[in-house]
Amino acid sequence: MADQLINQVLWPVIYILCIVLPLVIAVAMFVYWERKVIGWMHVRLGPNKIGPFGILQAFADVVKLLIKEVILPTKANRFLYFMAPLIALIPALAAWAVIPFSGQMVLSNANAGILYLLAMTSMGVYGIIIAGWASNSRYALLGAMRSAAQVISYELAMGLCLVCVLVLAGSLNLTEIVNAQAGNKGILEWFMWPLLPVFVIYFISGVAETNRAPFDMAEGESEIVAGFHVEYSGSAFAIFFLAEYANMILISFLASILFLGGWLSPFPASWGFIGHGGFIWLFIKAFLMSFLFLWFRATFPRYRYDQIMRLGWKVLIPIAIVWVMVAGCMKFFDVVTVGVGA
């Protein structure tokens, strides 16, 4: 009994903490990095007062948010108003369970890993919708409506991209998908090349799914002040913030795992030390992908509602459907060599 408790309860909890705590710190550092990068792009300095180079700014903000008062609007739905941030946060954290950090480092090596991820990311929208409705505010409701329509449209394109990947890899398991991208030619073996359009579509849909600029209609600070979380303050707001950034980092990791060979090295295995795979490669790739989020935010103007819908339904989904067939043909005629195994 005690053995069982330790093996099946204590260790999993420790593993989960090993993922969640670094994730929360990564979110804090990512916020700092975002403000710094956008500052440089605007020819400003960015945060530079707290700690060396302003590196403690994010932590100061967390303390500030936690000691602020949480305001409940009149006639707001009390229960749902406080549940909404949690409903947003839980899927954002739960999705990390199936992310493989290296060949052996994975919390749950689930057979249907991709499906699980799709299920978790599709549930994140509830937090936004419920927050928008429970706040009893017109701006918040407008933000929730926009977000619901947007997330549903881009989920389709995202699902079709995942279909391409799993057709080539022949598995729903994320570890096997990465292993399918292993080979003697390093970077040339990644799914990014045979699935280049799909890779681009996947990342665009990922940006749209996380409600980030240029798809940040749900917030739209210049039109509907801050959208779904306009009424939230203090720690409730901080949780929304945490969920959004955890989702961004998740999308970066997923893009790296599905299309950029996960923990595999970009160099051929024969190159010795740098040819070996390791979690450091995954982190470098995810860092580069997450930098794109910041770059987009600093450079692109926000899409209009009809433009977003047009892009999703009339451009991304048709291309993705065609590429599902192309991927099927690639698989059938053995154009792509899949996985020598790592």
Next chain:
Amino acid sequence: MNPQTLQLICFYAFGFVTVAAALSVISLKNTVHAVLALVLTFFSAACLWLLLEAEFLALALIVVYVGAVMVLFLFVVMMLDIDQEKMREGFVKFLPVGLIVAVVMLAEMLGLVGVRAMNAHVLGQNPAVAAGMSNTEWLGHALYTTFLLPFEIAALILTVGVVAAVALTLRERRDARYETPSQQVRVDPRNRVRIVKMAAVRPDEPTASQEPQS
């Protein structure tokens, strides 16, 4: 604790949540709360399927119903402004009819269960386990080999449904203005703006400012 007891406890826990959530769908006063209770019902039903090792069906239920269908439901219900008192007025009037329908349905279901129980046969081993494959893999093989034709027919019927739904609801408005994005992209700036080159000119300096200097 052996795994089977744990599984049984989990089954009853999920089953209880499913039934309680399903009951609250029809008993809650607030429509948004009712939709959220329906979401919970689907979710715990998916958990029950996971216990049966039907992982593909469970996750597909969450992706399709929780992730997409119910979001649209919620979307519509949030926009509605339903007068609860008015909706409740007919409750007593229609109660007898409702009860009769409920009793008939219960009797039919009990009859069906009884008939099934008479010629019940024990289910064989889980075919996925027998084939040594994961549930998803086995389902894929079965759908795309043995049941290919019914599967394709179902897909075709769904496509027809989609086309019909769009055809029925799509009404083009004559007075609405549309813009064609491809046309917008193809616009040549030279047709819109004329850039004129001219040398810099200084305006004539007013005489009033010159006077104090001289």
